[in-house]
Amino acid sequence: xxxxxxxxxxxxxxxxxxxxxxxxxxxxxxxxxxxxxxxxxxxxxxxxxxxxxxxxxxxxxxxxxxxxxxxxxxxxxxxxxxxxxxxxxxxxxxxxxxxxxxxxxxxxxxxxxxxxxxxxxxxxxxxxxxxxxxxxxxxxxxxxxxxxxxxxxxxxxxxxxxxxxxxxxxxxxxxxxxxxxxxxxxxxxxxxxx
Amino acid sequence: xxxxxxxxxxxxxxxxxxxxxxxxxxxxxxxxxxxxxxxxxxxxxxxxxxxxxxxxxxxxxxxxxxxxxxxxxxxxxxxxxxxxxxxxxxxxxxxxxxxxxxxxxxxxxxxxxxxxxxxxxxxxxxxxxxxxxxxxxxxxxxxxxxxxxxxxxxxxxxxxxxxxxxxxxxxxxxxxxxxxxxxxxxxxxxxxxxxxxxxxxxxxxxxxxxxxxxxxxxxxxxxxxxxxxxxxxxxxxxxxxxxxxxxxxxxxxxxxxxxxxxxxxxxxxxxxxxxxxxxxxxxxxxxxxxxxxxxxxxxxxxxxxxxxxxxxxxxxxxxxxxxxxxxxxxxxxxxxxxxxxxxxxxxxxxxxxxxxxxxxxxxxxxxxxxxxxxxxxxxxxxxxxxxxxxxxxxxxxxxxxxxxxxxxxxxxxxxxxxxxxxxxxxxxxxxxxxxxxxxxxxxxxxxxxxxxxxxxx
Numbered sequence: 001x002x003x004x005x006x007x008x009x010x011x012x013x014x015x016x017x018x019x020x021x022x023x024x025x026x027x028x029x030x031x032x033x034x035x036x037x038x039x040x041x042x043x044x045x046x047x048x049x050x051x052x053x054x055x056x057x058x059x060x061x062x063x064x065x066x067x068x069x070x071x072x073x074x075x076x077x078x079x080x081x082x083x084x085x086x087x088x089x090x091x092x093x094x095x096x097x098x099x100x101x102x103x104x105x106x107x108x109x110x111x112x113x114x115x116x117x118x119x120x121x122x123x124x125x126x127x128x129x130x131x132x133x134x135x136x137x138x139x140x141x142x143x144x145x146x147x148x149x150x151x152x153x154x155x156x157x158x159x160x161x162x163x164x165x166x167x168x169x170x171x172x173x174x175x176x177x178x179x180x181x182x183x184x185x186x187x188x189x190x191x192x193x194x
Numbered sequence: 195x196x197x198x199x200x201x202x203x204x205x206x207x208x209x210x211x212x213x214x215x216x217x218x219x220x221x222x223x224x225x226x227x228x229x230x231x232x233x234x235x236x237x238x239x240x241x242x243x244x245x246x247x248x249x250x251x252x253x254x255x256x257x258x259x260x261x262x263x264x265x266x267x268x269x270x271x272x273x274x275x276x277x278x279x280x281x282x283x284x285x286x287x288x289x290x291x292x293x294x295x296x297x298x299x300x301x302x303x304x305x306x307x308x309x310x311x312x313x314x315x316x317x318x319x320x321x322x323x324x325x326x327x328x329x330x331x332x333x334x335x336x337x338x339x340x341x342x343x344x345x346x347x348x349x350x351x352x353x354x355x356x357x358x359x360x361x362x363x364x365x366x367x368x369x370x371x372x373x374x375x376x377x378x379x380x381x382x383x384x385x386x387x388x389x390x391x392x393x394x395x396x397x398x399x400x401x402x403x404x405x406x407x408x409x410x411x412x413x414x415x416x417x418x419x420x421x422x423x424x425x426x427x428x429x430x431x432x433x434x435x436x437x438x439x440x441x442x443x444x445x446x447x448x449x450x451x452x453x454x455x456x457x458x459x460x461x462x463x464x465x466x467x468x469x470x471x472x473x474x475x476x477x478x479x480x481x482x483x484x485x486x487x488x489x490x491x492x493x494x495x496x497x498x499x500x501x502x503x504x505x506x507x508x509x510x511x512x513x514x515x516x517x518x519x520x521x522x523x524x525x526x527x528x529x530x531x532x533x534x535x536x537x538x539x540x541x542x543x544x545x546x547x548x549x550x551x552x553x554x555x556x557x558x559x560x561x562x563x564x565x566x567x568x569x570x571x572x573x574x575x576x577x578x579x580x581x582x583x584x585x586x587x588x589x590x591x592x593x594x595x596x597x598x599x600x601x602x603x604x605x606x607x608x609x610x611x612x613x614x615x616x617x618x619x620x621x622x623x624x625x626x627x628x629x630x631x632x633x634x635x636x637x638x639x640x641x642x643x644x645x646x647x648x649x650x651x
Contacts (some may be wrong), residue, residue: 016502020388020485020615022596022620026597027596027598029273031229031276032232032272033232033275033276036231042335045619047542074388075387075388075391076388078320078391079204079419079615080323080596081230081337082230083233083321083339084340085381086339092368101388103391103421105338105423108339109339109340109341152238153549163214163215163216164215165214165215165216165353166215166216175341176344176345176353177237177241177344177348177349179347180348183209183218183349187210187349190209191218191220194220
């Protein structure tokens, strides 16, 4: 897994609630046997018309917005457990997703892939949307060490929670399997009494 | 201390707790399928390790399979490759595969229970959000991502933060034409698509206890549609009777049942959140929008509140605020999916269809959840009833639930579907899904319109 410490970049605002993983990556693109290539089909049916031309009004196709942070509405990533949703966002080039509320499985999937899900208050989420929409050049800084997100133009900050174990994993690029494999004896001991 | 059923099972599976972190949970049964496992097996191969407990791992092919001519090679190249990759991975790692052609093949959440692999008190995971289905047996079962599939394949354990606990009690007697599908669509419409996020839900109350195992599975199946990690129902005599004599049920059955009988929430146990509903308030339900919480009683009208999400959904569905859905012409009916593709669903559907004809404007796909359901349906003559009604019994798979295999609903068409998700494009690009019970689906198939099934009963 890639390491993550801090990032400072502009952001893309997707101001919609209840975005499900079928929108993030439709099922017809889940047929691959590797993790790569899903970025091309991120939000496929919102990004492209049937003839593969771009849907101009979709935010990812709006050239004024760019950056490695995706700011999204409440209950992002609900629905299917497909990790392909996290892969698609990650391989498209985002390093951070910010929301006031994530669906559980999506959040775990993101953390397992070095894509940092940052949970902010609904008020801070609104500030992010309005600042980015007002000025698409607005830079956002996310500092995982300090657990802090800042809108640099206004210097408004908020701290965010992350499980300390997951924080260590993200900062060092560890994944869970290395840790679980180290517990082999303990698991065998558990099985004897289970 | 008084504890919940969920606590009892969870706590009995903690291998290690990490300070300020998640817990290491032991997994008793791991179901796998072709879509969410290739990258996990590739991860094992890269590390040079094998599946840790192959005998606790059960594989089937369901998402990608065609529901016609399963004896022939899968036509679509990528689907075939994914199914072939599963066959190869299972062979290399010594995992039993109930693939195409096997008498146990079927949708992963249908075959686990019908084979007696799903049992009270155990932990179950699968790379599929509808793993919550198995909670109907008093098991802790939840969906996971592919990295987590790899964790479980490698170590038989998973790192999870213990969810909060919610209890949803439904008391009273269900009205005519009201099924467990209506109960869960009703609950989701009240709690919202995110109301259960962060929780594990126990369903309780006299209306839940009165349900068959198949009906209970439909309820637990859709727990994820309100965001919950899973749903669970305390095992009882209905559970034990269902499990008796199944392929993989315990051989010392009576002794095991005595243990299963202890699996219930203590009276004094406290939940983080509780909801109570009255069964008498539930009617046959139908969804009008693009998430499962956008559902109404069939006698109600589409909400008319000022909401951007609602407006976007209605634009996609081409419905109006305040509109009644009754009488709206539809194009497709789909009976199937891990929510409603079991024998009871088939019997209910056929009870209404028997001796009638499908409406000429409707295409009806009837897709069994497993090879065993298919065989039983034929043994009971349901294939004849369907044929005489102009409908076709197909072969088992996820089919038109998710727009991944050949069975897709065309753009702009309306489908009354017994599946679990009405998201934009879920059943095919541009498809418009109306979630409902098998009875409501049968009513729509016969009349060609959205119909209150009670008018036909």
